Amino acid sequence: MRLQLTPAQRAFQQDLRAFYEREVQPGWRTRYKTFEELGAYLLDWEKVLYRGNWSVPTWPAEFDGRGADAIERAIFTEETARFDAPEGLNRLGKRLVAPVLMRHGTDAQRSHLARIRSGEEVWCQGFSEPNAGSDLVNIRTAAVRDGSDWVINGRKIWTSFAQFADWVMLLVRTGAADSRAEGISIILVSLDTPGIEISPIQTIAGRSEFNEVSFDDVRVPLENLVGAENGGWPIVRSVLQDERGAEFCLARYTxxxxxxxxxxxxxxxxxxxxxxxxxxxxxxxxxxIQLLASDLLDRGQRDATPEGLESMLKLYTTETWRSLGDDQVHYWAHDLFERGGKEGLEDYYESRHYTISAGTSEIQRNLIAGRLLQLPSSRRSAP
Amino acid sequence: MRFDDLLDDWLETDDRELLDHFGELITEIVGARLAPDAEPGFDDMAKRLARIREQGWLDFAVEKDTTDTVYFEALKRLHRRTTPLAVPLLEVWSALRVLSRLGGSDLLERTLAGECVTVLAIDDLLRPGDGSGTGWIPFGDGATVLLAVAAGDGVDLLQVEPGSAAVPVSHPDPTLPAFTLSPASTTTVGHLDRAGWEGARAEVLVAQAAALAGQAQALNTDTVAYITNRVQFGVPVGSFQALQHRAADIATEVYAAQQVSIHAAEALGAHTAPLALGLLAKAFVAKAAMKTASEAIQLHGGMGFTWEGGTHFGLKRSAYLAMSGLSIAECEEGLGRWAIDAPELLWAGGLDDRGKRETMEDGTA
Structure with missing residues (x-):
């Protein structure tokens, strides 16, 4: 794809450069001793982004975003990498929750958008469970109608940033226990509701980006259901596709x-x-990586993205990071362990992160084989 | 959308039709697969090349209307087949394009007129010596050879007429028998200064990358079809996850190689470090192509190891292209040294103005 910047795209780039030149503080990565301190800084950074009108460049103008096109999204990532600018703490809210609310939310649910944009409300997503990771349609956290409420019981795991979050977009079973994809709904839950317990999980980096979140008779108003009852899975599928799409991978690329x-x-x-x-x-x-991401962005604009192509980008990007981590140990160990200090080590540990999260590499290979290469299904009925 | 369509749908319709036409011509010319004991001769090759010339596909390489994108894509089409063509068209086209950098020459005109078959000594362009001996030259026993020798910070281009002492070289691709020469006499054709030499080297590396990307695509397509149809244990072997994951990995490499090849073709003309771009393109695509070829043989099972199965032709052409000029390791080393010495790394995407000259839609800088 030969990218020719339009005057508007050029202006977008210049504005962003001016903003980052003014606001990015060198050394922010190494300034904070704990993940909690870093989280507090990233929360403040959300406000800086908001004041500069750079909080949600990809949102449509009708929701007070900049309506960035595919090229501008790539510019955003390019400049973010160049300035080593923080990504902020509310990326799940801005990138995953907000599009769902825009497409499927009620007016009342859409009222969250302004607070997500301003950084007042941080969101997380409650999808995976201890027994439903890669096999996400196996979730068991159940929501049962009781008067004007849903009553929710169950456990979620790998819930990123829950300890900083105000709300969670929760995937729950509202159909029969064996209803698989047909019995899944999405419910918005305030994390200060009684019955919710958040327990941070220490990662191999010794920090706790992830959490286990338990729900014990948690009561949520019926109107917090997003879309149709038992109609959550098609929405989730589109979220998962976005989660491994160009923006996700460009963020890893930085x-x-x-x-x-x-x-x-x-x-x-x-x-x-x-x-x-x-x-x-x-x-x-x-x-x-950037070539693949640019192709995906370009295809998104032309509506020419075959199912499974996101998986190629996700697989390629995250495995590239993993092999770079391997090479740091094989070839440049002194840099990694002596000069890189704690930050270098954390980067190394993080190189193991993304081949597992947002759909493991093995899941991505399944999707590529089935959807893109159209190889025959491996599913056979049990003997 | 089929995976193969995904690799092609970025082309303009006119260009795609032109290249489809070229691909059909090459398919006609390829003919039967080579037998194990056959040795392609210069005369048969020259006849095939004459058919290509008659259809206007020699001039194509140096015509003003031929954009870099279409030129390199044609090299991809040339190699997007499991049985490669027994004509060193990459070396012939490269010779024409190097000669055209001189602003025209008698050798260029004679080659375009079909009076001689001129091939570029790619090894020597990329690693020039003193001209007393050459690297591998496909069909070097009968061709006129365009040879680069070190001269100052550039190269002199020499013409070697057919008839020099030619020693056959043992190398993987049986469809392109190669020779080394010890030229008794040479004629100077011209000189490339440092920038011209860098541009010529970059262009050859990008050409090899394009050819390798095409070859890898053909092997991937053939392999996916094979494991879709081959039945063992009562089911297609392509339904087994172990094979699906290997197929997914090579398809991802093929897709990435395609994107690198397209990018290199588009960016080369205006790039601030063309040789680095060429090294990057060949290093990446050749590695992906060799992985694809190796996996293609493995996933074809026993048939992959037979001559009759034919998958080996793609492996061998890939190996030839990967080895000729600069090896994968040499490209990686050269690129790495450039990266270490560069004041600032260049990145792709066309958004970063350190990498290329950007223009506005109205053409202003």
């Missing part, structure tokens, strides 16, 4: 690129241990 630029800076100073062949190989692979 991290990968920053880490790789650190590696090349190190290589400049230690010729004996620079391993240029490996630098070249990794450079080519990381460079290519």
């Amino acid at each position: 991290d990968i690129r920053r880490i790789f630029e650190d590696v090349t800076s190190y290589a400049k100073t230690d010729a004996d241990r620079s391993y240029p062949g490996r630098i070249g190989a990794d450079y080519a692979r990381i460079y290519t």
Whole structure:
């Protein structure tokens, strides 16, 4: 895709550069000792974004966004990487919850949008469960009608940022226990409702981005149902597709690129241990992420995205990060462990993160094989 | 949308029709698969090349109307087949394009007129020596050879007439028998300065990347079809997850290789570091293509290891392209050294104005 910037796109780029030049504080990554302190900073950053009108560039103008087109979305990611700017804490609210509310929410539910945009309300998503990870249609957290309320019981896991969040978009079973995809609904739940307990999960990086969230007779008004009762799965499918789409991967790309630029800076100073062949190989692979993301964005604009292509981008991007992490240990260990300090180690641990979250690499391969290559189904009835 | 359609649907309709026409011509010319004991000769190759020339596809490489995008895409089409063409068209077209950098020459005119078959010594353009010996030259026993030798910070281009002592080279692709030459006499055709030489090298690397991307696509398509139809244990083997995951991995590599090839073709003309872009394109695509070819053989099972099955032709052409000029490791090393020395890394996407000249829609810078 040959990208020619229009005057409007050029102006978008210049405005964003001016904003980042003014607001990004160098060294923000290493300033905070705990994840909680970092979270508080990222929460403040949401407000900075809002004041600069950069909180929700991808939202349509009717919801007070900038209505960024595919090229502008790519510009946003490009400049975010260039300035090493924070992503903020409310990315799930802005990128995953908001589009659902825009498309399927009632007027009352859409009233959350202004607060998501301003950073007043942080959201998380409650999808996975201890026994329903990759097999998401197996969720058991149940919502039962009782008068004017839903009564919710069950447990969610891997709930990112729940400890900072005000609300959760919850996936619940409203149909029979064996109803699989046909008995799933989406309900909005305020996290200060009685009966909710949030327990942070320590990751391999020793921090707690994830949480386990339990629901014990939690009562939620019936009007918090999004879309039709038992009609949640098609909505979730589109969310999952977005979650592994171009914006998600471009956000990962900003991290990968920053880490790789650190590696090349190190290589400049230690010729004996620079391993240029490996630098070249990794450079080519990381460079290519943006080509794949640009193609996906371009296809999105042309309405020419075959099902399964997001999975290719997700698989490629996250496996590239994982192999860069491997290479940091194999080739540039001194940079990683001596000079990179805690941040370098955290980056290494994070390289193991995204091949698991938002659909494991194995799930992505299933989707590529089935949807894009149209290979025969492996599902056979049990003997 | 089928996966193969996904790899093609970015082309303008006119360009696609033109390239479809070219692909059909090449399919006609390819002919029967080579037998294990057959040795393609220069004369048969020259006849095939003459048919390509008669249809206007020699001039195509140096015509003003031929954009870089279409030129490199034609190389992809040339190689998007499981049985590769036994004509070194990449080397012939590359010779024409290098000669056209000189602003015209007698050799260019004679080649376009069909009076001689000129092939570029790709090894020597990328790693020039003193001209006393050459690297691999496909059909070098009968072709006129365009040879680069080191001269200052550029290269001199020499013409080697047929008849020099030619020693056959053992290399994987039986459809392109190659030779090394020890030229007794040469004629100077012209000189490329540093920038011209860099541009020529970058263009050859991007051409090889395009060819490899096409070859990988053909092998992927053939492999997906094979595991879809091959039945074992009462089911298509492509229904087994172990094979599906391998197929998904190579399809992802093929898709990425296609995107790199397209990007390199589009960006080359205005790039601030064309050689780095060429190294990146070949390093990435050749690696993806070799992985695809290797997996294609494995996923075809026993048939993959037979001559009759034919998958090996794609493996061998991929290996030839990957080895000729600069190896994958040399490309990675060169790219890495460039990255370490560069004051700032360049990134793709067309949004980052460090990488290329951007223009507004009205054409202003």
